[in-house]
Amino acid sequence: MEFLQFFPAILSLGLICGGAFMVIEAARSERKLIAERVAFVSARGAAQRPSRADEGPEAGLVRISAAGLDDADLLEITRICRRIGVPDRRAPFAFAMARLLLGGAMILLTLTALHSIGQASMVGALAVVAITPLAAAAGWLLPFVIIRRMTRERADEVTHGLPEALELLVVCVEAGLSLEDGLDRITEELKRSQPALAEELATTAADLKVLPDRDAAFNAMAERVGSPAVRSVMKTLSQTLRFGTPLANALRTAAAELRNESLLLMEERANRLPSLLTVPMMLFIMPTIFMIVGGPAVLRLMAVLHR
Numbered sequence: 001m002e003f004l005q006f007f008p009a010i011l012s013l014g015l016i017c018g019g020a021f022m023v024i025e026a027a028r029s030e031r032k033l034i035a036e037r038v039a040f041v042s043a044r045g046a047a048q049r050p051s052r053a054d055e056g057p058e059a060g061l062v063r064i065s066a067a068g069l070d071d072a073d074l075l076e077i078t079r080i081c082r083r084i085g086v087p088d089r090r091a092p093f094a095f096a097m098a099r100l101l102l103g104g105a106m107i108l109l110t111l112t113a114l115h116s117i118g119q120a121s122m123v124g125a126l127a128v129v130a131i132t133p134l135a136a137a138a139g140w141l142l143p144f145v146i147i148r149r150m151t152r153e154r155a156d157e158v159t160h161g162l163p164e165a166l167e168l169l170v171v172c173v174e175a176g177l178s179l180e181d182g183l184d185r186i187t188e189e190l191k192r193s194q195p196a197l198a199e200e201l202a203t204t205a206a207d208l209k210v211l212p213d214r215d216a217a218f219n220a221m222a223e224r225v226g227s228p229a230v231r232s233v234m235k236t237l238s239q240t241l242r243f244g245t246p247l248a249n250a251l252r253t254a255a256a257e258l259r260n261e262s263l264l265l266m267e268e269r270a271n272r273l274p275s276l277l278t279v280p281m282m283l284f285i286m287p288t289i290f291m292i293v294g295g296p297a298v299l300r301l302m303a304v305l306h307r
Helices: 002-039 043-048 059-065 071-083 088-117 122-174 179-190 195-210 214-225 228-243 247-276 278-305
Strands: none
Touching: 059 088, 071 088, 071 122, 071 214, 088 122, 122 179, 122 195, 122 214, 122 228, 122 247, 179 195, 195 214, 214 228, 228 247, 247 278
């Protein structure tokens, strides 16, 4: 019995050590594989794509933690770290450490809860074995889910405000301003109402002024946001400037298409609502109706049977 009292603590320590060993081995194998690939790259390719051998011992952990994240997710991580004072170059490592610390915290909370309930038995040991890995997995995946949700919300916010921004840009272009000056002008107007969209448009305006190719600036905004609607608008602007078609007409057409897509999405959600309400109605409304309709009959029947 004394051994069973210490068995959960020993088992949890073994799980933590095993998880740490797996992470270290994965990081080492990843670094080894990348080093082998870099060794086969030519001198010119190596100059264009620098090696990751100098990234430090945490590079493997960063790549494991960022697996499954796209560019928009990584930019959202950078923005969050920037708010709390973490440098941009340390943002991926901070995200990896946050996932590890949250996983460890979930393990400790689970062990504390199981210990407070009482687990000096084989059932308690089995509960530790079953619940502790699930808690660690939940702590490891929770930041991933949060970042994905924040990225989608930011993309939806940018997409929602883009038609109004395009209409404002039409007014600026028809007034004689260039595309870059029009973006600077509407950015000042959208800072309070649409801060995320204003930030993206300000970055795009800066890229248009610096980059030699405008297509690269438009593609960069499409990759940052990660929304199909924004990508379609950027492709429209790129083709308009490439072939010399009227910019105001193209912007007005893109704004109308975005509004039509928003209307179709709202209609789709409205048409899907009856099917979504079926399960709550069956669980909450139908039993109440049955009680109201059949309740008096059941009470009458019970009174008759008790006589």
